[in-house]
Amino acid sequence: MAKKRRQASPSNRPSSAEQPATLKDLLSSEMVDKLKAQANEIRAEEEKRKEEERKKAEQARKAEQERLDNDFEHLLKNSNLDWRKYK
Structure with a gap:
């Protein structure tokens, strides 16, 4: 059986007048x-900075991939050497 949770009585809760300011x-x-x-301005600037960093990383990744696609040695090492599939 599930036990019921006891609710705190209103007398145990401090009233708003008793709480510190x-x-x-x-x-x-x-x-x-x-x-x-x-605070909203700071959040917006942080989001903008993160977006710019993400775009820079994406551009760097694309540039690296393009460089590797133009590198014959890299293409040769990473190509599938089973040429029978392409007959």
């Missing part, structure tokens, strides 16, 4: 909005 409560709403906007 948070930084959000201490700052003005104008300052909180500025901080949120700044």
Whole structure:
């Protein structure tokens, strides 16, 4: 049988008046909005930077693959030597 979870009684929970003030409560709403906007800008810049890094890595991978495709030695080493399939 599954045991039922006991719910904390309302008398055990601290009320909002008893809780210490948070930084959000201490700052003005104008300052909180500025901080949120700044955080959003930082996130957007981070996403943009990650996207640029991903594109650079993709371009580097394509350039390396193109270089290897033009390298006869590499193609010879990595080719399938079973020529009977291509008759």
